[in-house]
Amino acid sequence: MDARVSPKANPSSTFESDVREIVTAKYVRAAGVSDAVGGVQPRFVVEPGSEPELAKALKLANAAGMAVIPRGGGTKLEWGNPPARAEVILSTARLNRVIEHAWADLTVSVEAGCTIGKLQDTVAKHGQRLALDALWPERATVGGVLSTNDSGALRLRFGSLRDLVIGVTVALADGTVASSGGKVVKNVAGYDLPKLVTGAFGTLGVITRAIFRLHPLPKETRTISAVTTDLREAQRLVLAIQSSKLAHSALQICCRGEMQPRVDVLFEGIEAGVRAQIDQLRSMIGSARIIDMGSDGWNARQEIFSAGKGSESEFAIGKFACLPAQIAETIETVATLRADELRWSIVAQATGVGFVRLEGAVSTLAAGLRKMREWLEAREGSLVIVHQTGGIVEMDAWGRTGDALPLMSAVKRQFDPLGTLNPGRFVGGV
Amino acid sequence: METRIFDELREIVGPRGLITSREELHTYECDGLTNFRVLPRAVLLPNSTDQVQKIVRVCHREKIPFVARGSGTGLSGGALPVENGVVISLTRMNKILEVDFANARVVVEPGVINLDVTARVAAQEYFYAPDPSSQSVCSIGGNVAENSGGAHCLKYGFTTTHVLGLEVVLADGSLAHLGGKTLDAPGYDLMGVFVGSEGTLGIATKIVLRIVKRPECVQTLLAAFPSTNEAGAAVSDMIAAGMLPAAIEMMDNLAIQAAEAAVHANYPNCGALLLVELDGPVAEVAELMAHVNEICSANGAWEIRVAQSDAERALVWKGRKAAFAAMGRISPNYIVQDGVIPRTELPNVMREIGRLSKEAGLRVANVFHAGDGNLHPLVLYDRRISGQEEVAEMLSSQILELCIAAGGSITGEHGVGEDKKKMMSKMYSEPDLETMQRVRCAFDPLQLSNPTKVFPRPRLCGEKPGEYVAHPLETAGIAERF
Numbered sequence: 001m002d003a004r005v006s007p008k009a010n011p012s013s014t015f016e017s018d019v020r021e022i023v024t025a026k027y028v029r030a031a032g033v034s035d036a037v038g039g040v041q042p043r044f045v046v047e048p049g050s051e052p053e054l055a056k057a058l059k060l061a062n063a064a065g066m067a068v069i070p071r072g073g074g075t076k077l078e079w080g081n082p083p084a085r086a087e088v089i090l091s092t093a094r095l096n097r098v099i100e101h102a103w104a105d106l107t108v109s110v111e112a113g114c115t116i117g118k119l120q121d122t123v124a125k126h127g128q129r130l131a132l133d134a135l136w137p138e139r140a141t142v143g144g145v146l147s148t149n150d151s152g153a154l155r156l157r158f159g160s161l162r163d164l165v166i167g168v169t170v171a172l173a174d175g176t177v178a179s180s181g182g183k184v185v186k187n188v189a190g191y192d193l194p195k196l197v198t199g200a201f202g203t204l205g206v207i208t209r210a211i212f213r214l215h216p217l218p219k220e221t222r223t224i225s226a227v228t229t230d231l232r233e234a235q236r237l238v239l240a241i242q243s244s245k246l247a248h249s250a251l252q253i254c255c256r257g258e259m260q261p262r263v264d265v266l267f268e269g270i271e272a273g274v275r276a277q278i279d280q281l282r283s284m285i286g287s288a289r290i291i292d293m294g295s296d297g298w299n300a301r302q303e304i305f306s307a308g309k310g311s312e313s314e315f316a317i318g319k320f321a322c323l324p325a326q327i328a329e330t331i332e333t334v335a336t337l338r339a340d341e342l343r344w345s346i347v348a349q350a351t352g353v354g355f356v357r358l359e360g361a362v363s364t365l366a367a368g369l370r371k372m373r374e375w376l377e378a379r380e381g382s383l384v385i386v387h388q389t390g391g392i393v394e395m396d397a398w399g400r401t402g403d404a405l406p407l408m409s410a411v412k413r414q415f416d417p418l419g420t421l422n423p424g425r426f427v428g429g430v
Numbered sequence: 431m432e433t434r435i436f437d438e439l440r441e442i443v444g445p446r447g448l449i450t451s452r453e454e455l456h457t458y459e460c461d462g463l464t465n466f467r468v469l470p471r472a473v474l475l476p477n478s479t480d481q482v483q484k485i486v487r488v489c490h491r492e493k494i495p496f497v498a499r500g501s502g503t504g505l506s507g508g509a510l511p512v513e514n515g516v517v518i519s520l521t522r523m524n525k526i527l528e529v530d531f532a533n534a535r536v537v538v539e540p541g542v543i544n545l546d547v548t549a550r551v552a553a554q555e556y557f558y559a560p561d562p563s564s565q566s567v568c569s570i571g572g573n574v575a576e577n578s579g580g581a582h583c584l585k586y587g588f589t590t591t592h593v594l595g596l597e598v599v600l601a602d603g604s605l606a607h608l609g610g611k612t613l614d615a616p617g618y619d620l621m622g623v624f625v626g627s628e629g630t631l632g633i634a635t636k637i638v639l640r641i642v643k644r645p646e647c648v649q650t651l652l653a654a655f656p657s658t659n660e661a662g663a664a665v666s667d668m669i670a671a672g673m674l675p676a677a678i679e680m681m682d683n684l685a686i687q688a689a690e691a692a693v694h695a696n697y698p699n700c701g702a703l704l705l706v707e708l709d710g711p712v713a714e715v716a717e718l719m720a721h722v723n724e725i726c727s728a729n730g731a732w733e734i735r736v737a738q739s740d741a742e743r744a745l746v747w748k749g750r751k752a753a754f755a756a757m758g759r760i761s762p763n764y765i766v767q768d769g770v771i772p773r774t775e776l777p778n779v780m781r782e783i784g785r786l787s788k789e790a791g792l793r794v795a796n797v798f799h800a801g802d803g804n805l806h807p808l809v810l811y812d813r814r815i816s817g818q819e820e821v822a823e824m825l826s827s828q829i830l831e832l833c834i835a836a837g838g839s840i841t842g843e844h845g846v847g848e849d850k851k852k853m854m855s856k857m858y859s860e861p862d863l864e865t866m867q868r869v870r871c872a873f874d875p876l877q878l879s880n881p882t883k884v885f886p887r888p889r890l891c892g893e894k895p896g897e898y899v900a901h902p903l904e905t906a907g908i909a910e911r912f
Contacts, residue, residue, distance in 0.1 A: 188845055192622055
């Protein structure tokens with residue numbers, strides 16, 4: 001941030017003793033190698049046990065001019081640009097309670113450090129779910145998933161986090177604790193700050209609590225997978241399904257290397273409805289071959305992230321957004337690269353959001369990512385590099401942000417004038 | 431305002447795009463909330479983004495506050511002019527610019543009427559989902575400002591769910607593009623904050639909307655209950671059974687009488703009426719509708735009808751959508767309230783509203799979006815009786831306080847505007863409001879875009895230390911420095 005103001009001198013030794021006062025000595029420790037973020041080694045790990053403790057610790061670090069990296073489960077800590085500075089890891093691990101499951105109102109209030117898995121287990125007891133298929137649900141936390149705006153295939157029907165979160169509480173760098181939204185689904189009082197902090201990568205404040213709207217668990221769930229002859233056929237099928245009257249919950253194209261593109265369709269609801277829709281779908285599929293792989297197809301996004309890599313190569317993962325009718329063309333920008341030099345796999349949702357994994361020599365990787373980003377940005381799309389091993393590709397993670405960047409920088413200055421939170425990790429150096 | 435400024439503005443919009451005569455300005459002195467009235471200094475009618483930018487640049491240079499206005503149907507005074515300010519009316523920017531069926535996107539100018547979007551795509555069996563009751567006259571720009579809802583947002587979401595991108599003229603006249611035709615544009619979701627910001631962050635001049643395919647079938651059921659308690663219990667049972675209807679609406683007896691008198695919707699005369707709409711695949715709707723029917727019977731519904739044709743369905747909805755205006759049939763004056771409660775609080779809140787109504791000696795008619803707990807109590811009064819208007823206003827505020835106490839909100843879809851600024855402090859703490867206003871300061875440090883709305887006290891931004899310059903709001907006596 002160019003607006004960074006020199007903080008008051010306050011040696012880190014004072015910070016360490018002061019922060020012990022707040023969270024007790026047990027929950028302040030020296031950071032180890034495994035706490036590094038994007039190759040930057042922080043000095044302390046602080047684990048507050050409550051929202052006020054977290055806010056106080058944050059305020060202290062801010063006053064001491066120390067850069068703070070908020071951390072939940074740490075599953076997506078490599079996403080975004082490496083931090084310009086990192087002194088304190090502020091962990092939400094101990095803020096892990098489900099505060100209130102108002103099942104009759106279909107809402108849940110939860111602390112930021114609660115894992116998605118625990119949240120889902122809790123609400124499932126009343127036959128409900130947070131309609132979100134996040135990555136690493138057993139470890140990823142509410143705060144981390146919100147901050148990285150991580151949503152999967154269910155987004156097609158239920159929207160992404162911005163549509164599911166109805167309230168947040170955030171601790172700002174200066175120690176202010178502020179809430180916005182509330183526990184009712186419909187609410188237009190004041191600015192919609194839950195949306196502002198969703199996907200903000202913790203650069204505006206540390207999310208301490210969130211309230212979500214829930215959906216009933218479906219009584220019946222069925223997946224139909226169809227192997228198509230080529231990308232164009234897969235694209236045609238996806239558009240045909242999208243413009244039909246089917247009420248599917250998710251729809252994606254999966255492909256990699258030489259594999260024929262596969263289209264997965266998820267139906268949820270009551271038995272009679274699901275059955276009738278599957279019959280309708282079969283009549284639309286044409287020459288594609290239906291295969292039975294149960295619900296396995298929906299692991300494709302997680303596999304992009306979890307797959308191991310060859311010892312001779314590096315890999316990078318990008319999240320892209322294109323127009324729904326341009327999915328095939330987007331995939332072709334990668335598919336037409338030389339197959340002997342680059343391995344790739346892609347899962348693209350019918351919303352136009354997709355994930356690409358490229359594996360190969362560093363130069364080939366970079367060329368592939370650049371080509372794809374250039375193609376997408378020329379068509380109002382985007383490619384964000386969410387993961388790359390060891391910062392191998394010298395590219396900004398975010399790409400073009402357009403004419404809204406000055407406004408984004410101004411928002412950052414208002415919320416975090418000293419640039420304490422996740423400095424340099426977000427768009428345009430924010 | 432000096433003559434040279436009028437001349438400059440006239441130069442931008444042409445002589446027919448500038449209104450300065452007192453008689454004509456009266457048209458713009460209020461929106462749908464008519465008890466607040468302020469005469470603007472001028473009204474401008476731009477026909478392009480370029481003209482909006484030029485007007486706003488003049489306002490910024492001269493520190494003239496401006497208020498954007500769509501169709502003026504808002505119910506919270508959001509489009510109320512500010513003293514010594516101008517109104518920028520966007521009604522001439524009313525073109526649908528692009529329709530893209532393959533990607534289910536429509537690009538419109540802000541003055542386009544909500545229902546016209548659906549009309550344009552209906553032949554291909556698409557529709558634009560947000561359906562405020564005023565949809566035949568309200569504009570998309572106004573919907574964006576207010577994050578308008580409607581009866582079907584229970585299933586389909588609000589305006590913010592269906593807006594994908596915005597072209598915005600900021601308070602200094604510069605242009606910014608928020609969101610876009612594709613999802614998850616890198617950076618902060620400023621579009622998410624802009625939608626529902628009630629014109630305080632700038633003026634939307636182009637809007638990318640998502641359109642939705644019509645469901646295979648739609649069925650609407652009407653059930654008559656002895657009282658709102660039984661109807662409310664039926665709603666809870668539907669939710670507990672894991673259903674997500676497209677809409678669940680409730681009207682109490684007074685509201686039913688008014689709607690009957692106004693549009694003859696042929697509603698049964700009962701204590702509470704429930705209107706449940708299901709949509710989706712035929713097989714699913716048929717089975718679920720049978721289940722809804724059972725739930726209503728089990729909770730004491732003594733008459734249940736399912737609309738058998740589109741015409742019948744339209745009539746059922748006509749009564750509901752006309753409910754506010756229909757109050758004129760049973761009361762000379764009324765206040766439309768908009769509050770939200772967790773659905774489970776419905777019986778308690780209804781009982782309390784009944785008690786307060788009795789205490790005040792005024793009738794309250796109730797119309798609500800029962801599925802999401804959004805209440806529209808209508809406080810009926812007679813302005814000619816001395817003191818009754820004040821009692822009505824007091825009762826209306828007390829109902830909002832009930833909503834806050836129940837863990838709800840002071841507005842579900844009508845906005846805060848001028849009307850509910852004071853209630854904001856009851857719903858949010860000072861740090862909450864101060865934090866929201868940091869966004870305002872980032873967008874509009876001089877606070878020229880619809881100042882004086884939403885927040886009880888403006889936060890002065892003063893980003894740059896240096897010589898003290900009196901803020902225009904201070905000079906106008908609207909704000910003070912802390």
